[in-house]
Amino acid sequence: MTASNPLHDESPTAPLDSTAHLMNRISSQLARQLTLVGPDGRRRPSLPALVVVAHGSRDPRALRTVTALLDEVRALRPGLPVHLGHIELNEPLLADTLATLGDREAILVPLLLGRGYHIKRDIPETVAASRVRGRLAGALGPHPLLAEALHARLTEAGWRTPHDEAGRRTTAVVLAAAGLVV
Known part of the structure; x- marks a missing residue:
């Protein structure tokens, strides 16, 4: 059993048993407040x-992938408030996420491959129905990194690019995407 150090106890309900403890709490609260004020x-x-x-997806791997991505973003930018909203099929739904933000500013980043109906209609209408002051980023594709990732996945699956012109003209790859499972 260890005793707590009353000089470093930041609990708001901790007793103020010394002047040093009181000064420590005041300086901690002041330091937190000063981070909100610029040099000017x-x-x-x-x-x-x-x-x-x-x-959103019925496949649980999709939610695990998105959650891992958000955890990585939070680790890289610890001061950035990061939230998740789904268009459908998973919680939290985008409308519910936006409702928790009130009237603050938000940047919405869709994890969608193309600029389809969700980006053109669903997301903007959901933002317009909320109090959030939102800006919508573009879709993930087309982007050279996406093409490289797709090529790597095709190669892993056994696809080989024909070496001659005639072979390339008679070979096709069809990409069908629904949701995000990486």
């Missing part, structure tokens, strides 16, 4: 919330 004395603007918009 004006309040620093808060970061916009990042809302990752996933399609």
Whole structure:
């Protein structure tokens, strides 16, 4: 059993049993508040919330993939508020995520391959129905990195590019995508 150190106990309900403890708590609270003020004395603007918009899927691997992505973003940007909203099939739904943000600013990043109906209609209408001041980023594709990832997956699956012109003209690859499972 270890005793707690009352000088470093930040609990708001901890007893103020010494002047040193009181000064420690005051300086901690002041330091937190000062991070909100810039050198010029004006309040620093808060970061916009990042809302990752996933399609949603019945396949549990999709949710695990998206959750792992968000965990990575949070680890890389610890001060950035990162949220998840699904268009359908999984919780939380985008409308519910936006409702929790109130009227703050948010950047919505859709994890969708193309600029289809969800990006043109569903997401903007959901944002318009909320109080959020939202900006929508573009779809993931087409992007050279996406093409490289697709090529790598095709190669892993056994596909080989024909070496001659005639072979390339008679070979086709069809990409069909629904949801995000990486």
